Structures are given as C-alpha cells and as structure tokens.
Amino acid sequence: MTSDAVTSALHRPGRRSALAIPLMAFVLWSGCIGAAAQAAEPGKDASAGGLPRILVLATGGTIAGQADARATGAYKSGQITGEQLMQSVPGLDKLAKLNAEQISSIGSQDMNDKVWFALARRIQDAFDKNEADGVVITHGTDTLEETAFFLDNVVRGDKPVVIVGSMRPATAVSADGPGNLYEAVQVAADPRSRGRGVLAVLNDKIQGARSVTKTNTTSVETFGSPNDGPVGYVDTAGGIRFMTQAASFRRATYPLPAGEQLPRVEIVYSHANMDAVPIEDAIKRGAKGIVLAGVGDGNTSKPALDALEAAARKGIMVVRSTRVRSGFVTRNVEVDDDKNGFVVSEDLNPQKARVLAQLLIASGVTVPAELQKAFTATW
Structure with a gap:
C-alpha cells in the first residue's frame, strides 16, 4: 500500500x-x-x-x-x-x-x-x-x-x-x-x-x-x-x-454439540478459610462439571474437598486445576483422586480445563480413565 x-x-x-x-x-x-x-x-x-x-x-x-x-x-x-x-x-x-x-x-x-x-x-x-x-x-x-x-x-x-x-x-x-x-x-x-x-x-x-x-x-x-x-x-x-x-504434535478433536451452547461448567477459586458454599451453589445451579482453581498442586480446604467428592458421587465431573501460573497438577499426590473420582488438569489452567470439560461432557465421555487421558498432554 x-x-x-x-x-x-x-x-x-x-x-x-x-x-x-x-x-x-x-x-x-x-x-x-x-x-x-x-x-x-x-x-x-x-x-x-x-x-x-x-x-x-x-x-x-x-x-x-x-x-x-x-x-x-x-x-x-x-x-x-x-x-x-x-x-x-x-x-x-x-x-x-x-x-x-x-x-x-x-x-x-x-x-x-x-x-x-x-x-x-x-x-x-x-x-x-x-x-x-x-x-x-x-x-x-x-x-x-x-x-x-x-x-x-x-x-x-x-x-x-x-x-x-x-x-x-x-x-x-x-x-x-x-x-x-x-x-x-x-x-x-x-x-x-x-x-x-x-x-x-x-x-x-x-x-x-x-x-x-x-x-x-x-x-x-x-x-x-x-x-x-x-x-x-x-x-x-x-x-x-x-x-x-x-x-x-498430536491432538484429538471433538464434534460440536447440537445447538449453540456448551454444558455448564463452573470454575471455583480456592483461597484461605474456604468453605463449601461456592461448590454447593454450583451444584444447585445445575453445573455438569466443576473446575477447581486450587492452591498449589490443585489442593483446597477439607470442607471444599468434601463438597467436591459429593459432587463427583452425583456424576458431576470434577477437575482439579491450580491458580498458580505454571506447573503441572499431578494425580494422587496431596489428594486421593482415584478414591474421590477426580480428574487432574495436568498443565491446563482453569479456564482451559473448563473448555475441555465442556467438550468432554457434550461428547458423552464419562469413564474416569478416558477423562484423564483426554486431559493428559499428547506431545
């Protein structure tokens, strides 16, 4: 020009x-x-x-x-x-x-x-x-x-x-x-x-x-x-x-669900003196999934963990991520993910973990091992 x-x-x-x-x-x-x-x-x-x-x-x-x-x-x-x-x-x-x-x-x-x-x-x-x-x-x-x-x-x-x-x-x-x-x-x-x-x-x-x-x-x-x-x-x-x-580089792709909206997945931010209220509120509002922006390695308080475990028992997908900017969230280190039925986000931050959870829920993926495989880095 x-x-x-x-x-x-x-x-x-x-x-x-x-x-x-x-x-x-x-x-x-x-x-x-x-x-x-x-x-x-x-x-x-x-x-x-x-x-x-x-x-x-x-x-x-x-x-x-x-x-x-x-x-x-x-x-x-x-x-x-x-x-x-x-x-x-x-x-x-x-x-x-x-x-x-x-x-x-x-x-x-x-x-x-x-x-x-x-x-x-x-x-x-x-x-x-x-x-x-x-x-x-x-x-x-x-x-x-x-x-x-x-x-x-x-x-x-x-x-x-x-x-x-x-x-x-x-x-x-x-x-x-x-x-x-x-x-x-x-x-x-x-x-x-x-x-x-x-x-x-x-x-x-x-x-x-x-x-x-x-x-x-x-x-x-x-x-x-x-x-x-x-x-x-x-x-x-x-x-x-x-x-x-x-x-x-390898990646999986998911089909777009019918309609113009993805399933409701909430991000809950962990902090000192946290109780179960944000998690209980997400469940009441119909969340199909909850992503924890946890402290450290995706951890949170006992009341919040108990509420997340209850959510998982109801069939709600629970993903542990972290509010920390870098690093991986690892399974079964501080939290018993196998027992609680949780998924860990690996390197995905909470906002991206939410997107992937929405796509997986929309695709009907519910088996814990398959969910975790989807969150695992593929390079």
Missing part, C-alpha cells in the same frame, strides 16, 4: 481521523517490511500456483478498538472492521490473497458459545470446501487463549489457524495491532505452520493453543507459555523460526 493509498483510506466517510497517526506511522514501517515480504516464501496455493489464500475472520477486540474520551488511554473494543484492519497494514497483499469476514464486533470479555460455534463452523467449512489455505482470527486478548484452545479441540485438519490480537487499540500512537496482524498472516501463509494446531501470534512470538496464556494486564509482552515456551518466533527481518517439528 502506497502513502497515497493510506492517505486516501484515512479520509473515507465513517473513518475517524484518530486513525491517522498509527496508520501513517505504518507507512514508514512498511519500508522496513517490504524487503521481508519479498524475501519470504509463503506456502503456495496448490490449485492456482500463486499466493496462499488466507481467510481473515474478525471478532472485534482491542485490535479493532477506537479511542474513547472518558479517560486517557480509554477505548471501545470492536469498532473497526476486519476489512479496515487489513487496509491499515502495508504489505499484506504480498503475503497472501486475503478475504475478510466479520463474525462479531465484541470485546473478548463478552466472547460466548455462539461466536465460538460460528468461528468453528466457518473455519471447517472453508477447509472442507478448499476455500482457504489458512485462517487468521482477530480477537480481543482477554479470552484469546480460551478461543484458541476451543478451536484447537474442534477444528479438523492440518491447515494453519492463527489467532491474533493487540494490547493497544488501533487509534493508539504506538498501536501493536498492525504489526501483530502482519506477522499472523505471515505465519498462516507459511507451509511450515501446517499440522501444528491453532497458533497465537503476538509480539513476535508464536505460541501453541494449549500453553499460551495472558500474563500481564497491560504490557504488550503479555502472552507467554509458562510450561513450554514459544513454539517459534517471527520478525520482519529474520522471517519465521519454528523451534519444534510439526510432526511431534
């Missing part, structure tokens, strides 16, 4: 002038990425022999946010379309043939089953009908890891699915969204990304869906994989560097 094209885009009806600063800044940035775009060798569309076809599915989030006058740094999520986001990033057309579709326009704190199902169905349909060689999803950062993990467990096939967001809105002077989006398309277009499941690309790092998590409230360096580290790195000068072979 030339500087004239960007200037023209800035003055289209309905576009706020606040976009001018970040977009014009990226005219300069495009000079840096131009050489990299020409040097890159993204995966070719086997049917046409040209650039790969990348479907961009926009859901909203900070990456599509605009400034709000209520406070310094305030913004409203999901105000800019996926098409506008693509137009704000010079050089994307050199990486791939792009097509953008708007799935939703929400902040990711409002992410829900309906949007998840829409994303999963659209991605699967695009792959099954050979409409795209890869997919990029623009998304808010608050629940990005949950969406990535959900899609990783339901989308079949080995074509790349890359989820991307930003910590600063599109109208910020130092917006990180354009750079992140460029790199996300770069990764989705690379044939080496096939067979790796859903990937998250932000701040020059490529993270796996199972491990990635948000670690800081505001920093652009927020996403990390505490137990595994990034699966790769991407930058405009050096290109893409994967740290592992795709062949070492």
Whole structure:
C-alpha cells in the first residue's frame, strides 16, 4: 500500500481521523517490511500456483478498538472492521490473497458459545470446501487463549489457524495491532505452520493453543507459555523460526454439540478459610462439571474437598486445576483422586480445563480413565 493509498483510506466517510497517526506511522514501517515480504516464501496455493489464500475472520477486540474520551488511554473494543484492519497494514497483499469476514464486533470479555460455534463452523467449512489455505482470527486478548484452545479441540485438519490480537487499540500512537496482524498472516501463509494446531501470534512470538496464556494486564509482552515456551518466533527481518517439528504434535478433536451452547461448567477459586458454599451453589445451579482453581498442586480446604467428592458421587465431573501460573497438577499426590473420582488438569489452567470439560461432557465421555487421558498432554 502506497502513502497515497493510506492517505486516501484515512479520509473515507465513517473513518475517524484518530486513525491517522498509527496508520501513517505504518507507512514508514512498511519500508522496513517490504524487503521481508519479498524475501519470504509463503506456502503456495496448490490449485492456482500463486499466493496462499488466507481467510481473515474478525471478532472485534482491542485490535479493532477506537479511542474513547472518558479517560486517557480509554477505548471501545470492536469498532473497526476486519476489512479496515487489513487496509491499515502495508504489505499484506504480498503475503497472501486475503478475504475478510466479520463474525462479531465484541470485546473478548463478552466472547460466548455462539461466536465460538460460528468461528468453528466457518473455519471447517472453508477447509472442507478448499476455500482457504489458512485462517487468521482477530480477537480481543482477554479470552484469546480460551478461543484458541476451543478451536484447537474442534477444528479438523492440518491447515494453519492463527489467532491474533493487540494490547493497544488501533487509534493508539504506538498501536501493536498492525504489526501483530502482519506477522499472523505471515505465519498462516507459511507451509511450515501446517499440522501444528491453532497458533497465537503476538509480539513476535508464536505460541501453541494449549500453553499460551495472558500474563500481564497491560504490557504488550503479555502472552507467554509458562510450561513450554514459544513454539517459534517471527520478525520482519529474520522471517519465521519454528523451534519444534510439526510432526511431534498430536491432538484429538471433538464434534460440536447440537445447538449453540456448551454444558455448564463452573470454575471455583480456592483461597484461605474456604468453605463449601461456592461448590454447593454450583451444584444447585445445575453445573455438569466443576473446575477447581486450587492452591498449589490443585489442593483446597477439607470442607471444599468434601463438597467436591459429593459432587463427583452425583456424576458431576470434577477437575482439579491450580491458580498458580505454571506447573503441572499431578494425580494422587496431596489428594486421593482415584478414591474421590477426580480428574487432574495436568498443565491446563482453569479456564482451559473448563473448555475441555465442556467438550468432554457434550461428547458423552464419562469413564474416569478416558477423562484423564483426554486431559493428559499428547506431545
């Protein structure tokens, strides 16, 4: 995109002038990425022999946010379309043939089953009908890891699915969204990304869906994989560097349940002086599963453990996870999981353990050994 094209885009009806600063800044940035775009060798569309076809599915989030006058740094999520986001990033057309579709326009704190199902169905349909060689999803950062993990467990096939967001809105002077989006398309277009499941690309790092998590409230360096580290790195000068072979990655996939809603699974957060009330309340409200965000190795108080054991006896799935950011929850160390009928989350944090529990319940998996096998890392 030339500087004239960007200037023209800035003055289209309905576009706020606040976009001018970040977009014009990226005219300069495009000079840096131009050489990299020409040097890159993204995966070719086997049917046409040209650039790969990348479907961009926009859901909203900070990456599509605009400034709000209520406070310094305030913004409203999901105000800019996926098409506008693509137009704000010079050089994307050199990486791939792009097509953008708007799935939703929400902040990711409002992410829900309906949007998840829409994303999963659209991605699967695009792959099954050979409409795209890869997919990029623009998304808010608050629940990005949950969406990535959900899609990783339901989308079949080995074509790349890359989820991307930003910590600063599109109208910020130092917006990180354009750079992140460029790199996300770069990764989705690379044939080496096939067979790796859903990937998250932000701040020059490529993270796996199972491990990635948000670690800081505001920093652009927020996403990390505490137990595994990034699966790769991407930058405009050096290109893409994967740290592992795709062949070492294995995953199971689950069918989408009928309707637009997953079973109710509650997360209960453990703390000092905890009683059984949150667990009893979850049972009364019809929870089909309970995930314990436990202390340490997924532990909690005796009253809470007793209540969880009672829940398991009623056929409610109980998963022990941990509120600690890193480490594995291990069976039968501090808690007698075999006796109590519990499942341990291994390396999955509570929010991802909840997603997997929902899918397993919806799939009718009830045998304890099979449940535990599903939670066990497969690499």
